[in-house]
Every structure is written in structure tokens, then in C-alpha cells.
Amino acid sequence: MITDVASSPPRRRTRRRGGGLLPSPGWGYLMIAPALVGLVALYVWPFLTTFGKSFMDVPAFGPGTFTGVDNYTELLGDERFWQALRNSALYTAILLLGLPVAVVLAALIEQVSRGRAGYRVLFFLPVVTLPVAVSMVWRFIYNGDFGLLNYVLSRLGVDGQYWVADATFTIWAVGVVGIWMSLGINLIILGAGLQSIPPDLYEASALDGAGRVRQFFRITLPLLSPSLFLVTVLTVISALQMFDLIFVMLRSVNNTALADSKTIVYLFYEKAFVEFDQGYAAAIAIVLLMVIMVATLVQFRLQRRWVFYD
Amino acid sequence: MRHGKRWAAAAAVLVTLAATGCGGAGGDGKVTLSYATWSDDQKPAMEAIAKAFEEKHPGIDVQVQVLPWPEYWSTLQVGAAGRTAPDAFWMLADQFPAYAKGNQLLDITDAVKTAGVDLAAYPKAVLDLYDVDGKLFGLPKDFDTNGIWFNKALFDKAGVAYPNENWTWDDARAAARKLTNPAAGVWGIAAPLDRQGGYYNSIYQAGGRVIGADGRAAIDSPEAISGLEFWTQLHADGSSPTLKQLSDTEAVQMFMDQKVAMYFSGSFWAQRLYGDQALRPHVGVAPLPKAKQRATMISGILNAGYAGTKHPKELAEFLIFASGRDAAVIQARSGAVLPAYRDTQQGWLDAMPEFNLKVFVDAVDYAVPLPIAGDAAKWTGLESQYLAPAWEGKQPAAEAARAYNKAINEVLAQ
Structure with a gap:
């Protein structure tokens, strides 16, 4: 592109200004420099140093010593790492369970003739609310003794639980909050997907005698599948990186469930910033990157079977 | 990805804060x-x-x-x-x-x-x-030392004499049992899994140590185990909210809500407790109970x-x-x-004359420095994993202590 512009005969506009607006390919690089510098400084360089550190024993301060793959072998033998990976996987699965909810809600919102924007705003609010504030509110809702959830359950005759203090429930409790918080974004993407479905398809199928349910499964779902695929990929990536909800909702001096509820990024945080074990933390980050890459790759492979592009 | 972005944004804020600090x-x-x-x-x-x-x-x-x-x-x-x-x-x-x-x-x-x-x-x-x-x-x-924060109103209601400087562990345990009133939702004491305000003190009171003179963990000695048992017994008696309850609502909040009659903790709560107008007239302070000897952590x-x-x-x-x-x-x-x-502490005592805060200043005489050894952040981070089962009554304190001792030594050996 850049060379094309440079080698094409000078246009009148540039000639009139005298100097030539695009004298060399260098200009092009200069134009993208701000973005490039940001990318290198904030992503590429940190990635390279993290990758390097993952093969070193790095103390809290000062240079590290090269230890080969020690961090990785220790990681693979660390039960706490596998548990964190299982927790992250469970959390991701729970968030994926929330996707059908998002599809149904998006379809319902499209049916609304008045105040559609109002509904979207309501569902979008959690997305733009501070996660820490959201987590604090949910901490109160989940409180075992005074929480709103247990109060409602008690009125229904169901025994309450210590949702965020009992390792049986923690990931599920946090997962519900995760679904609720990501609903807004998902509804926007799915809503846009729904609006791109030509209405005449519904009219034609109605003439052929298809009911609402049949239309949903035969028209809406296949034509929505590209949006659904995008939402699925984004959900898996963000869910595997979940940290803040555990950090705010479970961190308490006496939360004995925390030890069994750490996600992979929480473990990373603890290793890097609490225990000062940066090499080990770097290895965790690299493994997480690989997990996310594999998960995304697999999804792109699988999409051929279910995503419908017209 | 959104979580990732948030995390990145938080990191950016941290870096900015640090940068403005230069x-x-x-x-x-x-x-x-x-x-x-x-x-x-x-x-x-x-x-x-x-x-x-x-x-x-x-x-x-x-x-x-x-x-x-x-x-x-x-x-x-x-x-x-x-x-x-x-x-x-x-x-x-x-x-x-x-x-x-x-x-x-x-x-x-x-x-x-x-x-x-x-x-x-x-x-x-x-x-x-x-x-x-x-x-x-x-x-x-x-500096901070520890003492008993207690609620005079709850003691009066249960007809139990206030803690005094001669209190032993047995007195504390008996009082906690008498003060507990499940019908009213009141417990005698908050027994969280707390190092500095809790079991480190009782380990030293029993004559034990957390880290021995040889620099290795000593939390499995008979004395240290009895220090842990002081707390596990309070749970066994039902005199404290469970760890799950204390996780959802922290001990100091339970004390401020007047749900627990005693909370063994540090002088650093004074200002917050004093600031609560409704609570202020009910708050009393006494030295920690003694066993073989008197002891409190100082930090x-x-x-x-x-x-x-x-x-x-x-x-x-x-x-x-x-x-x-x-x-x-x-x-x-x-x-x-x-x-x-x-000799500058008088101003602190005078700032809150209704509280008997002199207890915390006098405690310096029998205070023990907080035990620190090796990678302390790492082994204290394992505390909940090893000791919570004992607090929850799922494992005898002695077994938990031995397992935790081993884990501490492994960290110290690294």
C-alpha cells in the first residue's frame, strides 16, 4: 500500500503544495509509529521479558538467575496450579452456560416494540459499573447470615449457604456474577446479529407454516451463529483471565474457601506480588497464554461445523 | 478479554500512582x-x-x-x-x-x-x-499490642464479671460459654484464624514458639499445640461464630454489631470503635488472659x-x-x-479517656516481636489451608500443627 502510493505518479494536489506530501515510505512508518510504539512498549516488550523470566529464578528485586525449565517442571507438579486451572475451566464453563440466556434475552429484546433502548441500558449498566463496587454488592447479597439471597431462599423454605465462604459453591457463586456482568456486551453483539437477519425470511417461513419456535431454531440460530461464535470466543478468553471477582469477593482473612477457589490469574497475582516469586509467576502467565491460544484455535476449528456464513 | 482489560487498566493506574510518587x-x-x-x-x-x-x-x-x-x-x-x-x-x-x-x-x-x-x-x-x-x-x-476488647453491656446482660488482669485461659473459656446466647444471636467471643491478634499470642502464653531458636518452625511443640487448642476449643464449645460466618462478616464488624462479647485484637481498632457513638459506652479493654505466662505480639x-x-x-x-x-x-x-x-503515648490515652487503653501500653513489658523468618509471606499464606480444618473441628489441632510445621519448614528450606 505504502509503496504503491509512493511510486504512483504524483497527483496534482501534492504537486501544488510544492514539496510532495508523501515523499517516501518512511512517512507511512512515522504515521503508524504512535500505535507501534504503544504495541511494542505495552505488549511485545512485556511479553518478551515475561517469557525470559519464566526460565529464571527472579527474586523480589534485582536480576534473576537462569534455571532452564525448572519453573515449568515445578508448575506441572504443583497441585495448586492444577486446582487453579480446574477452577478457571469450571468458571469458563459456567460463563458459557450463560450464553443461551443471552441469546434468549437478545431475541426477547428484539421483540419489544417500545423502549428497546431502555432494556439495553439496564442490561448494560453492570458492564460500565466498577467491578469492585459490583463485587462488594454481591458480597452482601451472598452473605451467609444477613445476605439477601439467603433471605429470599428462607422465605421459599430453602436452607441458605455460605456462598462465598464454602468452596463447594464459590466458583458457581462467582460465575453467576460473571454472567450477569458480561450480559450487557453479549446482548449488544447478539442484538446486532439479530438485526442483520433479513425480515423477509421470517415472513416467507411464516407463509410456509413455521411457528415461532421453529423459526428460532431454523432461521434465527443459524443466522446468528457468526455473532454467537464471536461471543463464545470472547467469553472463553475473558473467563480464563478472571481475577477481580475472586480478589474482591473472596479475599478475607478468614475465608478458608479461598485456598480452594483460586483461579489461574489469582495464583499468578499471588506468586508475583505476594510471594515475590516472579519467575514462577511468569511461567504461569506463559502457560495461561498457551491454554488460551489452544482453546481459541480449537474453537476456530470447530466453527466449521456449526457456524453458518451465507 | 474485558477482565483482562480491567486488569491492565488497574495496572496502568498503579504505575501512574507510582510514577507520580517519584x-x-x-x-x-x-x-x-x-x-x-x-x-x-x-x-x-x-x-x-x-x-x-x-x-x-x-x-x-x-x-x-x-x-x-x-x-x-x-x-x-x-x-x-x-x-x-x-x-x-x-x-x-x-x-x-x-x-x-x-x-x-x-x-x-x-x-x-x-x-x-x-x-x-x-x-x-x-x-x-x-x-x-x-x-x-x-x-x-x-506500635501495636493486643488485648481483650469486650462489650460491657453483653457481660452485664449475661451476669458475667468483666475480664481482669488475673484472667486465665479457663476464665476466658468459661466466660465465653456463659456469654453465648444462640437465641439472641450472640456469641461469647470471636475466634477467627488470626495470627497477630490470636493464636500467636496463645502459643507464647503457653510457653511455645512459632519459629524456634534454630530458625526452624516450632509450631508442633506440645506448648504451641496447646496454644492452638485454646482457639479450637472455643469453636468446639460453640462459643464463637464459625469461620464461614467470620469470613462473610469480619470479627471486628461482629464486635461492632454487638454480636460477639469479646474480641482479642490489637490497639489499632481503638479509633474505629471509639468513633461508633452507639458502641462507645459499652466498650471495655483488658489484658489478654494468661496461661503459663503473659504474652502479646508486638508489631x-x-x-x-x-x-x-x-x-x-x-x-x-x-x-x-x-x-x-x-x-x-x-x-x-x-x-x-x-x-x-x-512517653508520648499519654496523648493517645487522653484522646479516648473512656477506654482503658493503658492496657495496650503496659503490654509492652511482656510483648514478643512478631515471629518473622525466611519467606514469611509464603508460609503465612499457607496458614488457612493447614489450620482451618482444626478451627472447623475437622482435624485435631495437633495433627494440623504437625502438617503446618512441615509445610513451613519446606518453605524455609527453599
Whole structure:
């Protein structure tokens, strides 16, 4: 592109200004420099140093010593790492369970003739609310003794639980909050997907005698599948990186469930910033990157079977 | 991805905070020192100290920054590694070894000597916490000891005599049982899994130690185990809310809600409890109960400086001032904390005359420095995993102690 512009005969506009607006390919690089510098400084360089550190024993301060793959072998033998990976996987699965909810809600919102924007705003609010504030509110809702959830359950005759203090429930409790918080974004993407479905398809199928349910499964779902695929990929990536909800909702001096509820990024945080074990933390980050890459790759492979592009 | 972005944004904020903390000479030739703390409660006192210092040193400008507690240590670490750490900051004993070993702290030994600071003015146990081969990397700002915070109204209602200085473990346990009233939702005591305010004290009261003289874990000795059993028995008696309850609602909140009659903890709660008008008239203070002997943990914050500062001379002057007598008097008057400097504590006692706070000052006589060894953050992080089963009654304290002891030694051996 850049060379094309440079080698094409000078246009009148540039000639009139005298100097030539695009004298060399260098200009092009200069134009993208701000973005490039940001990318290198904030992503590429940190990635390279993290990758390097993952093969070193790095103390809290000062240079590290090269230890080969020690961090990785220790990681693979660390039960706490596998548990964190299982927790992250469970959390991701729970968030994926929330996707059908998002599809149904998006379809319902499209049916609304008045105040559609109002509904979207309501569902979008959690997305733009501070996660820490959201987590604090949910901490109160989940409180075992005074929480709103247990109060409602008690009125229904169901025994309450210590949702965020009992390792049986923690990931599920946090997962519900995760679904609720990501609903807004998902509804926007799915809503846009729904609006791109030509209405005449519904009219034609109605003439052929298809009911609402049949239309949903035969028209809406296949034509929505590209949006659904995008939402699925984004959900898996963000869910595997979940940290803040555990950090705010479970961190308490006496939360004995925390030890069994750490996600992979929480473990990373603890290793890097609490225990000062940066090499080990770097290895965790690299493994997480690989997990996310594999998960995304697999999804792109699988999409051929279910995503419908017209 | 959104979570990732949030995390990245949080990191960016941290870096910015740290960056703004970097000291530098102002345009008018003034030297600017930043002073990082984590307590909003203490901000007014810290600013008053900064102002008092500036009056004596017109060429120096001290800026107090309050960082939220969860981010304080990651900010400091990232800042130190990136050479943008604040000039002066609060340091805690369990974090101290990593910073001292990593040469991140300004050595003020000579400056202290030149200034003629009398080290005997500080509690020896607190100085010992921060001792590295006789070098000084700061001076104590304040200290805290533990006592029994109790609710007189709940004691009166249950017809139980208030705790006094002769109380033994048996007295405490019996009182906790009598005070517990499930129908009213009241427990005799809060027995959280708490090192500093809880089981470390009872381990030393029983004559045990957390880290032995040989530098290895000693939490599996018969004495230490009986120190743990003091707490597990309170749970077995049903005299305390369960750990799950204490996780959802922290012990100090339970005490403030008047749901627990006793809470063994530090002097640092005084201001918050005093600030609660409804609670204030009911609060009493007594020394911790004794077993074989009297003991309480003592800890304290160190005013430390960053080795990479641009103004080491001015920084050393500020650190000495911030831990000196004048600053101590300002802190005491604010009521926020017990200042470390000798004979300045009266102001703190006078700030809250209704509370019998002298208990915490007298406790210095039998105080033991908080046990710190090796990678303390790492092995204390395992505490809940190993000891919670004993607190929850799923495992005998002796078994839990042996398993935890082994885990501590593994960390210390690394």
C-alpha cells in the first residue's frame, strides 16, 4: 500500500503544495509509529521479558538467575496450579452456560416494540459499573447470615449457604456474577446479529407454516451463529483471565474457601506480588497464554461445523 | 478479554500512582519528597507531620499519598523495580526482609547517629523486628499490642464479671460459654484464624514458639499445640461464630454489631470503635488472659525510605523527623495509633479517656516481636489451608500443627 502510493505518479494536489506530501515510505512508518510504539512498549516488550523470566529464578528485586525449565517442571507438579486451572475451566464453563440466556434475552429484546433502548441500558449498566463496587454488592447479597439471597431462599423454605465462604459453591457463586456482568456486551453483539437477519425470511417461513419456535431454531440460530461464535470466543478468553471477582469477593482473612477457589490469574497475582516469586509467576502467565491460544484455535476449528456464513 | 482489560487498566493506574510518587526537584529549586501510606484514618496526622517538617525545612515539600491497602504492596514493589517508588513509605515486618535483602531501602544508620537519635526511645521489640546486622533502614513510627476488647453491656446482660488482669485461659473459656446466647444471636467471643491478634499470642502464653531458636518452625511443640487448642476449643464449645460466618462478616464488624462479647485484637481498632457513638459506652479493654505466662505480639510500622531516591540526605532527615518526638505527639493527639516514641503515648490515652487503653501500653513489658523468618509471606499464606480444618473441628489441632510445621519448614528450606 505504502509503496504503491509512493511510486504512483504524483497527483496534482501534492504537486501544488510544492514539496510532495508523501515523499517516501518512511512517512507511512512515522504515521503508524504512535500505535507501534504503544504495541511494542505495552505488549511485545512485556511479553518478551515475561517469557525470559519464566526460565529464571527472579527474586523480589534485582536480576534473576537462569534455571532452564525448572519453573515449568515445578508448575506441572504443583497441585495448586492444577486446582487453579480446574477452577478457571469450571468458571469458563459456567460463563458459557450463560450464553443461551443471552441469546434468549437478545431475541426477547428484539421483540419489544417500545423502549428497546431502555432494556439495553439496564442490561448494560453492570458492564460500565466498577467491578469492585459490583463485587462488594454481591458480597452482601451472598452473605451467609444477613445476605439477601439467603433471605429470599428462607422465605421459599430453602436452607441458605455460605456462598462465598464454602468452596463447594464459590466458583458457581462467582460465575453467576460473571454472567450477569458480561450480559450487557453479549446482548449488544447478539442484538446486532439479530438485526442483520433479513425480515423477509421470517415472513416467507411464516407463509410456509413455521411457528415461532421453529423459526428460532431454523432461521434465527443459524443466522446468528457468526455473532454467537464471536461471543463464545470472547467469553472463553475473558473467563480464563478472571481475577477481580475472586480478589474482591473472596479475599478475607478468614475465608478458608479461598485456598480452594483460586483461579489461574489469582495464583499468578499471588506468586508475583505476594510471594515475590516472579519467575514462577511468569511461567504461569506463559502457560495461561498457551491454554488460551489452544482453546481459541480449537474453537476456530470447530466453527466449521456449526457456524453458518451465507 | 474485558477482565483482562480491567486488569491492565488497574495496572496502568498503579504505575501512574507510582510514577507520580517519584520525587524530584520542583521548578523553584524545592526538593519534593513523596510519603506513601495506606491509611485514610491516619491521613490527617501524616499531613500534619509533613507540614511540621516543612516548617522546619522550608526547602523541602512533602507530599502524603494514600494508596488502598490491597494495592499498596504491589505498587511499592513495581515502583521499586521500576525505580519510581515513593521516597518515604510505611514498611511492615513481614515485608521488610525482601526489601532489605534486595537493597531497596535507604540505609540511615549514619544519619541517625549524626542526628543523635536515642534508639532507647523506641520499644526494643519493634526495633528487633527490623534489625539487619545492626543497620538501620528506618525508625519505628508506631506500635501495636493486643488485648481483650469486650462489650460491657453483653457481660452485664449475661451476669458475667468483666475480664481482669488475673484472667486465665479457663476464665476466658468459661466466660465465653456463659456469654453465648444462640437465641439472641450472640456469641461469647470471636475466634477467627488470626495470627497477630490470636493464636500467636496463645502459643507464647503457653510457653511455645512459632519459629524456634534454630530458625526452624516450632509450631508442633506440645506448648504451641496447646496454644492452638485454646482457639479450637472455643469453636468446639460453640462459643464463637464459625469461620464461614467470620469470613462473610469480619470479627471486628461482629464486635461492632454487638454480636460477639469479646474480641482479642490489637490497639489499632481503638479509633474505629471509639468513633461508633452507639458502641462507645459499652466498650471495655483488658489484658489478654494468661496461661503459663503473659504474652502479646508486638508489631509496628517502620518509616522507611527508598534506596533509589534522588534526595537521600533530605529523605533521611524526614524519616528521622517522622519517627521523632514531635511527630509522635501529633500522632498520639489524633488518636489514630499508638506512637512508638517513649512517653508520648499519654496523648493517645487522653484522646479516648473512656477506654482503658493503658492496657495496650503496659503490654509492652511482656510483648514478643512478631515471629518473622525466611519467606514469611509464603508460609503465612499457607496458614488457612493447614489450620482451618482444626478451627472447623475437622482435624485435631495437633495433627494440623504437625502438617503446618512441615509445610513451613519446606518453605524455609527453599
